[in-house]
Amino acid sequence: MLRFLPALTLLAMLGPVVAGLWGTALPAFGHLPAAGLAGPSLDPFRSLFGWAGLSAAVRLSVMTGLIATSVSLAIVVFITAGWSGTRSFSVLERMLSPLLSVPHAAAAFGLAFLIAPSGWVARLLSPALTGWDRPPDLLIVQDPLGLAMIAGLVVKEVPFLMLMTIAAMGQAQPRRSLLVAQALGYGRLTGWLKTVFPRVYTQIRLPVYVVIAYSMSIVDVAVILGPSTPPTLSVQIVKWMSDPDLSMRLTGAAAALLQLALVIGALGLWWCGERIVARLGHRWIMSGGRGKFDAPIRAFSLGLGSISAFAILFGLAGLAVWSFAAFWSFPNVLPDSFTLRTWGRHGPDAVATLGETFLVAGIAVLLALALVLGCLEAEHRSGRGLTRRGLWLLYLPLLVPQTAFLPGLQTLLLNLGADVGRLPVIFAHLVFVLPYVFLSLGDPWRSWDTRYATVASALGARPWKVFWQVRLPMLLRPILTAMAVGIAVSVGQYLATLLIGGGRVSTLTTEAVALASGGDRRAIGVYGLMQTLAALVPFTLALIIPTILWRNRRGLHE
């Protein structure tokens, strides 16, 4: 049984992706039996290229994705270069998990509440500095250049890339290289960039690619913070796919293939960029320059990193305040009075939706955990670790843009008549939950001292007894953390729930994003906050449960 688990895991992860791409390709070439259409034809592409907003939508997708990735990566690299090993760095490090667990939509709403013309920043500065006594008529959120959207992506990608970088540093032994560099007269930042960064980057390369693909094709953040006429290509795809006119799906499918091509193209572009940076970096290393701008870059990067962290935290505070706000006149920093009315009106619905959210997340995470533990145990028993190719396969569902395969998956399910709501949604979530649970649990699982297993089997314990009674309990903490990561991933899923659920499954995320166009800030506050709690509470439990369970076992807390 155990032998088949890796194959089963691959099937659960890649099956929907491959099927979805197939289901996208067929209607993109005019084949959609459900609408009585048979291909092949190029009409869908003709109608796509006939859409007036296409070039703007494409430009938006590519630019926001590449800029958000570059900025996030630069912030992370310069903070790590300038500050790793210092106290400020460990403060940032401790903020990572909670920041990471905040769903994208909640972070985007929070940011919108901060930077909007009537947001907290404008209120703080008004009227003393700005002279505004009413919200200015500026298009700050949903600006046509997508700057707000880029900011929304950056605040969420910085913690992700930071976590990946810290994990990569564990293997790169940065301290010794840095000591040598410093002994040779390099400053901390330049020394780190020249000696440690090349090794770290090869480790975080795949996560960076994931960020590119994700940022280019994300829908929920684009709906909340991105421009609307025209929107990004991904948002337009979802619009086409939800059009009551079935023939619009053909255009949507063609656009989905275009989206896939764009992501591949952008990854190729980035790959070329890597080569150029590597060559320039080599020249920089050979030049022997000790770095003249270490101090300002250090300060600047820490400033940007702190702003991005506090943008999320204050954004969440904004959600909370709005959800309790009664009348709130501009430019007052706090509401004129507080009330429970919004919670009274939306609370019961939000709690019911929370139940549905946890049901979907819980089943998806349990399935993922069973598969991942099975794979890791099979790996342990055969003694053969994950290969480089295996790692790529693990990242593949995160590299294929969601907007390319989820619409196709929806069309396929529709054709099969299997669009029955919750179950397909769970399996669609599993595609994204599995890789994250695997990546989160893989390292702690493998770094477990296998001599414990040798001792246990020398004491006569069979392999499954070793698994259940020794390895699982000793790794309880990372297992619970991986589950929390999985739940956060599932809670944050927007497109998979919206498209595959066919409108019949609503989670906190789909409800919250649906509120975006209405502009009811108090309701958004309630749903955004609930969404954050749904992701944050499992992380808290993952910290508390082992502490309580192993309170008399000091050896497990080191």
Place this chain on the structure above:
Amino acid sequence: MNKGLILRNLCILRAGIPLIEVDHAIAAGEVLTVMGPSGVGKSTLLAYITGTLAPTFTGMGQVLLDGVDITTKPPHARRIGILFQDDLLFPHMSVGANLAFGMPPGGGKAARRAQVEDALGDVGLTGFADRDPATLSGGQKARVALVRMLLSNPCALLLDEAFSRLDADLRAQVRDLVFQTAKERALPVLMVTHDIEDAQAAGGAVIELESLSKG
């Protein structure tokens, strides 16, 4: 019946290149000491005997325990106890649960508990059953690890640098306890060490392993 641990024409290869070769019989109650520089493959030899050799190595030759060929048996069925330089007490179990983990199943709850208490009493750790292993001193942990192994009724004993983490006076104490117990129970012992004092205290045959492959 041919009591003892026999290593017959053992040869361990890495990527097809021979790493170590051993051909030796250890009689019941005797100690064979294997010495050699680090990285020569001493622990690999023990992994082959316990049946936990990593797939990057290939082992050839037979391991016979009390006349039975155990070369292809799974690790849990070999009845070979092993002590490492770290105590490797399971940190999530109490001292008593650590001991009970290795005891063969059977016997009532009370009887098993009594057996655990007795065994702890034998090494001067009366009343330690409910303790958290992390709260024990280094010498106490080493004794618990020894008792845990003995309670599983092994037919042979492997020591992988088992005393190297202990302070000098503690080391002699624990070492004497292990050798004395092995002698009482007539267990063949294979000890891997880089410490000449360990070899002298063991008093048995000594093999000096050398690297077969240069570089």
